Amino acid sequence: MALLETRGLSKYFGGLSALNDLSMEVETGEIRGVIGPNGAGKTTLFNVISGVYKPSSGAVYFKNERISGISPSKIAARGAVRTFQRDALIHDFTVLRNVTVARHLHTGQTLLKTLFSNTVKLRRQDEEKAEEILEFVGLYDLRHELAANLAHGFQRVLGIAIALATEPELLMLDEPVAGMNPTETAHMTEVIGKLHKERGMTIMLVEHNMKTVMGICEKITVIDFGEKLSEGLPEEIRNDPKVIEAYLGAEEIVVER
Amino acid sequence: MWIKLLGIAAVAAVACAMPYIVELYQVEVLIILMFNLILAQSYRLVNTTGDWSLSHIVTMGVGAYSSALITKLLGWPFWLSLPVSGCVAGAIGFIIVFPLLRTVGFGFFIGSFALGEFVRLIWVKFHNPFGGPRGLINIPPAEIGPFDISDMIVYYYFCLGIAVISIWFMYRIDRSHIGDTFKAIHTDPTLCETIGIHVPAYRATAFIIGAFFAGIAGALMAHHQGAIDPHSFEATLMVYLIIFVVVGGVETFWGPILGVIVMTIVLELSRPMEEWRPLIAGVILIFFLVVMPGGLEILLPKGMAILRKVPAFDRLLPRGPA
Numbered sequence: 001m002a003l004l005e006t007r008g009l010s011k012y013f014g015g016l017s018a019l020n021d022l023s024m025e026v027e028t029g030e031i032r033g034v035i036g037p038n039g040a041g042k043t044t045l046f047n048v049i050s051g052v053y054k055p056s057s058g059a060v061y062f063k064n065e066r067i068s069g070i071s072p073s074k075i076a077a078r079g080a081v082r083t084f085q086r087d088a089l090i091h092d093f094t095v096l097r098n099v100t101v102a103r104h105l106h107t108g109q110t111l112l113k114t115l116f117s118n119t120v121k122l123r124r125q126d127e128e129k130a131e132e133i134l135e136f137v138g139l140y141d142l143r144h145e146l147a148a149n150l151a152h153g154f155q156r157v158l159g160i161a162i163a164l165a166t167e168p169e170l171l172m173l174d175e176p177v178a179g180m181n182p183t184e185t186a187h188m189t190e191v192i193g194k195l196h197k198e199r200g201m202t203i204m205l206v207e208h209n210m211k212t213v214m215g216i217c218e219k220i221t222v223i224d225f226g227e228k229l230s231e232g233l234p235e236e237i238r239n240d241p242k243v244i245e246a247y248l249g250a251e252e253i254v255v256e257r
Numbered sequence: 258m259w260i261k262l263l264g265i266a267a268v269a270a271v272a273c274a275m276p277y278i279v280e281l282y283q284v285e286v287l288i289i290l291m292f293n294l295i296l297a298q299s300y301r302l303v304n305t306t307g308d309w310s311l312s313h314i315v316t317m318g319v320g321a322y323s324s325a326l327i328t329k330l331l332g333w334p335f336w337l338s339l340p341v342s343g344c345v346a347g348a349i350g351f352i353i354v355f356p357l358l359r360t361v362g363f364g365f366f367i368g369s370f371a372l373g374e375f376v377r378l379i380w381v382k383f384h385n386p387f388g389g390p391r392g393l394i395n396i397p398p399a400e401i402g403p404f405d406i407s408d409m410i411v412y413y414y415f416c417l418g419i420a421v422i423s424i425w426f427m428y429r430i431d432r433s434h435i436g437d438t439f440k441a442i443h444t445d446p447t448l449c450e451t452i453g454i455h456v457p458a459y460r461a462t463a464f465i466i467g468a469f470f471a472g473i474a475g476a477l478m479a480h481h482q483g484a485i486d487p488h489s490f491e492a493t494l495m496v497y498l499i500i501f502v503v504v505g506g507v508e509t510f511w512g513p514i515l516g517v518i519v520m521t522i523v524l525e526l527s528r529p530m531e532e533w534r535p536l537i538a539g540v541i542l543i544f545f546l547v548v549m550p551g552g553l554e555i556l557l558p559k560g561m562a563i564l565r566k567v568p569a570f571d572r573l574l575p576r577g578p579a
Contacts, residue, residue, distance in 0.1 A: 050451060076453035088448040090441050101437045105453040109434040111462070115426055119433060126434070166452050 002061075003028045003202050004049070004080065004170055009058035009068075011044055011226070018044040020226040021058070026170070031196045031203045033217030033234075035210075037246065041226040042206040043085065046172050050082040051075040062170070077105055079169035085178060087155045088162075091148035095139055095158055098147050099130035102165035130165060137161045137191050153184025157191060164195075171195070172204045177212050185212065192216055214238065222246070272417055276410045283525070284409045288481060290521045291416035292474045295423045297501045297513035299470035302427055304507050305436065306463045307443035309366050311495055312353055312373030313471055318490030319376065320346040320472025321479035325396040326386055328480075335399045339419075339476050346472020347465045349376065354464040358457040361446075370492070380487045392486025399480040407480070416477055423470050424514075430466065431510050439463050500542045506552025515553045 002025035011019040018041045026032050034042050047053045049060050051072035060068040067075050090098050100107075103126045109119050134140045137157050142150065147158060156176060163171055176192065177185045193216055195201045207213045213220060213234075220237045222229040224246045230237060237243055276284050300313050324342035327333045333341070353372045360368050380387040387393070398407035399415070406415050430436050438459055442449050446456050479485050497520075505516020520541070527537050545552060 052447075052450075071455070072450040073453050073455045076451055081453075082451055084448070084451075088445055088451075090444045090448075092444065093437070093441070097437065101434070101441050102452045104434070104438060107434050111430075111435060111466075114429055114433040114435055123434070162448070162452060 002026060003030075003063060004204070005061040006045075006049070007059050007061065009045075009048060009060065010056045011041075011048055011053060012056045017226050019048065019055070022223070022226065022228055023058075024221055024228060024231070026202060026204055028169075028202055029200050031192075031216060031218050032205065033213040033220040034204060034206045034223060035208075035213055035220060035237075036223035036229070040223045042223055043174060044226070045223070046082050046174050046204075046206060049075075049080065050172065076166055076168075079167075080172065081163045081166050081168035081170070082172035083156075083159045083163050083174055083176065085174045087152070087159065089147045089155060089158055091146070093147055094144050095134065095147055095150070095161075096127065096130055096143040098158060099133055099161050099165045100126045102162040103129060105166050130161075133161050133164050136194070137164070138187065151184070153180050153187060156180070156184075157188060160191060160195075168201075170202045170204065172206075174206050175208060176205065177207065177209050185209070189216060273414075276413050281409070284413055286521065286525055288409070288413050288416055290517065291413070291420045292478050293498075293501065293517045293521065294420050294514060295470055295474040295477075296498060297505070297517045298424050298427050298510075299467040299474070300498055300502055301507050301510075301513045302430065302439075302470070303464050303467035304502070305431070305439040305443060306460045307361075308357075308369075308460060308464065310464065310467075311366055311370035311492070312376070313467065314490050314492075314495045314498060315373035315376050316346045316350050316353070316468040317471040317475035317478070318380070318485070318487075319349045319468075320475030321485050321489070322380065322387060322393070322475075323472070324476035325393045325479045325485060328397045329393070329395070330386065334401075335397070335480060336401045339473065342476040343469045343472040346475065347469035350465045350468025350471075351461065353468075354461050358460055374492075377487050377490060388486070390487060392484060392489070393479075394484040396479050396483050396485070398483065399477075412481060416481075419473065419477060423473060427466075427470065428510060435459075435462075497538065500538055502552075503542060503545050504552055506554035508551065509554045509557065511557065512552050512554035515557075519553060 004026040006022055006024050009019050009022040010017065022045065034045065036042050044053065048055050048068065051067070051070060051074070055068050059066050062075070062078060062080050065078070067078060067080065090101065093101065107122065107126050109122050113119055113122070131140065131143065134143050137160060139154060139157060139161060142154065147155065150158060160173070160176070173192070177188050180188065189212055192203065192205070196203055196216070205213065205217060217234060219232065220234055221231045222237060222243050229246055230240045230243050232240070275287055279287065296313070296317060300310070303310050303313065320342040323345040324338045327338040327341060328335060353369065353376070357365050357368045357372070380392070381390050383389070398405065399412060400406060406412055438449070438454055442454065442456055442459055449456050501516040501520055502513050503516070504520055505514065506512035523537070523541065524534060527534055530537070549555065
């Protein structure tokens with residue numbers, strides 16, 4: 001059974017359709033790439049799934065329950081968590097504190113406990129879990145650094161660590177390697193690969209960087225003008241004439257000029 | 258560790274000795290200082306989520322009115338009406354903040370002013386039970402069981418105790434996961450939503466806790482003055498509260514405390530020039546906004562750095578960020 005399913009999803013901004021009757025399924029344990037030219041509706045798709053936008057028509061189902069229309073925090077609580085293209089983190093917190101605050105859904109530190117009992121133990125539990133996550137993504141040594149002082153690549157990795165702290169079942173990554181140098185890209189690719197292989201995390205990945213997508217995704221969905229253009233294995237996508245024309249081909253022509 | 262305890266002991270000793278150091282009439286100022294400490298600290302708590310409220314003085318008034326009415330009309334004892342008034346202020350705080358959760362920034366600022374005025378005008382318009390523009394008089398003096406604590410010096414110690422407990426609770430919230438959540442909401446509400454934080458619920462929580470402690474301060478004030486009226490909770494006083502937190506700063510927990518103490522001293526020193534006080538306060542506000550927008554709290558790390566230059570202190574002072 002599919003973990004995530006969109007049925008006839010459409011989203012209009014005024015007269016402009018950003019998504020048009022888009023249906024797709026993501027299976028548990030899958031790592032799915034979503035690609036498409038600029039303005040194809042990839043980020044809109046994430047915004048609709050994560051509850052930032054309500055769909056104009058159609059619906060999103062997660063674990064067989066309809067999640068479209070409920071608030072982003074409730075969708076996150078059900079286990080579908082996204083990251084952002086921008087550096088979404090608390091700049092004046094340390095790296096560790098960024099991750100512990102994201103333990104929100106699992107912390108057990110209520111207002112009454114905060115006021116009347118000793119929360120040192122609960123706090124320590126959150127910190128241990130956060131340290132474990134930071135170890136996993138390779139930021140452990142930087143845990144006492146202010147998030148604002150990290151290099152761009154590390155900040156994006158911290159963004160994933162924050163998302164992981166919520167213990168998601170579906171992780172949606174919005175252009176995780178955008179603006180990164182080759183070293184940072186390699187680090188990020190390794191983290192995503194490890195998440196998939198070692199933790200069996202279901203991942204949806206929106207990305208412009210073809211090499212990354214083709215390298216780590218098992219299955220790819222191509223979107224153009226808000227519609228699903230093609231779907232399949234990386235080799236199939238690479239050889240699909242429609243995709244080449246809409247996306248890869250166009251890019252090659254630009255490069256040749 | 259023991260240097261910390263030593264510091265706390267020193268502050269406690271000064272706080273306990275104060276009524277005997279100053280003139281008797283200045284004990285009055287000390288009592289008001291206690292109200293203002295609770296008030297400014299609870300205002301900072303609301304502010305940690307990034308919301309600037311203009312109704313905080315009115316929520317204090319809610320506490321004052323409800324404690325006055327509870328003791329006068331229902332005949333409840335003061336020790337019971339004090340926490341109940343805090344809860345009433347919290348409940349009214351919830352009613353005020355609920356429609357405001359859809360607004361942020363400037364909208365919240367103006368919206369809270371409007372709703373606060375709405376509450377205040379209810380006191381003006383309804384003579385029964387609020388006493389209309391002339392307010393309530395003959396509020397019973399504070400007493401706990403058979404003990405009358407309305408004597409100035411005794412009441413100072415009582416308020417000191419309540420202030421310490423209130424500030425201790427607010428300190429615990431500030432340092433907790435919940436406090437971190439408030440600050441995270443200030444920085445990036447969108448991110449907070451995506452990690453499962455119900456942002457409106459947490460903004461409301463901060464506002465309600467702030468209203469609760471403001472209500473406590475209000476109740477303490479009502480029984481001290483014996484009379485309250487709607488003018489005691491006007492926007493002018495809100496401006497003074499804002500001056501406290503601007504002078505002290507709101508980034509650290511200690512900023513508002515610093516601001517209240519410094520401004521109380523400044524206003525007390527300006528007693529001979531009573532009618533110039535609003536002007537002095539205004540000049541101070543503008544000075545801090547222009548020259549030192551972070552408030553006095555930005556001097557704290559600098560002061561620590563200077564102390565650290567003395568080797569004897571360096572060994573004693575705690576490590577890491579203050």
